[in-house]
Amino acid sequence: MKTLAGTAALVTGGGSGIGLACAARLAADGAAVTICGRTEARLRAAVDRIDGEVTYAVADVTDDEQVAAAVAAAAERGPLRAVVASAGGSTSIGPLGMLDLDAWRATLELNATGTLLTIRHAARIMASLGGGAIVAISSIAASNTHRWFGAYGVSKAAVDHLVQLAADELGGAGIRVNGIRPGLVRTELVAGIADTGPILEDYLACMPVSRIGEPEDIAEAARFLVGPESSWITGQLLNVDGGHHLRRGPDYSSMFEPMFGAAALRGLPADTGSGPLDPEPGDTP
DSSP: TTTTTTEEEEEEESSSSSHHHHHHHHHTTEEEEEEEESSSHHHHHHHOOSSSSEEEEOOOOOOOHHHHHHHHHTTTTOEEEEEEOOOOOOOBBBBBBGGOOHHHHHHIIIIIIHHHHHHHHHHHHHOOOOOOOOEEOOOGGGGGGOTTHHHHHHHHHHHHHHHHHHHHHHGGGGGEEEEEEEEEEEEEHHHHHSSSSSSHHHHHHOOOSOOOOOOHHHHHHHHHHSSSGTTOOOOOOEETTTGGGGGOOOOOOHHHHHHHHHHTTTTSSSOOOOOOOOOOOSSSO
């Protein structure tokens, strides 16, 4: 039996990576899934890759009105019982003393405020239906320091607290809220890191189950947390990372030292490093 049949679901950031995998998993279990993101071409291509009842809504999760519209569009397809807040990323990197403040603010807005807007608009509809389940995609960077990741880990720590706050406030309306902290997951956004090299080797050395995660690993956890099997679980932050959270954050010095200089990485005045470069946004470190 498809246990999500007859229900609707929304996945933000559903055009690629973890969000796409979550959307496919919920659709496979019978949900009428709506994915949203900023780029229509990417969303259209994602819909073509998923079997099941899937459509899309173009929305920037930092825009209150656009998020409200995406949630409403998802709710038109059936009772909205499942939401996965997967949209996220970062353009904020480097030593604290060298961070670009615009990138810092944009990363906090995308990860923390975007998750807040998704939760609040979804909760309004779910409360009128008697309940539902929301899952926010966080990161191992929320719990284990990732040096020189700028606003990313800070914003994901905010997501973690938001999950617990929302779970506490919304439980009386029958709404469960949980979070997932992925470790290193194989997506196009971390393709360079997932290749062979010292950073990947360090990641693997920090994992008791020593392999790169797949988007489907996160999708299975999200499916469990929105499904009836987890009906007495809320306010939890589930690490899906091969056990990486048991050890330490990864060592990115081989990447960042040429960019910022060895002195800056040690918290000293910058030396002759080449200066910051903007990374591509992604949904996991």
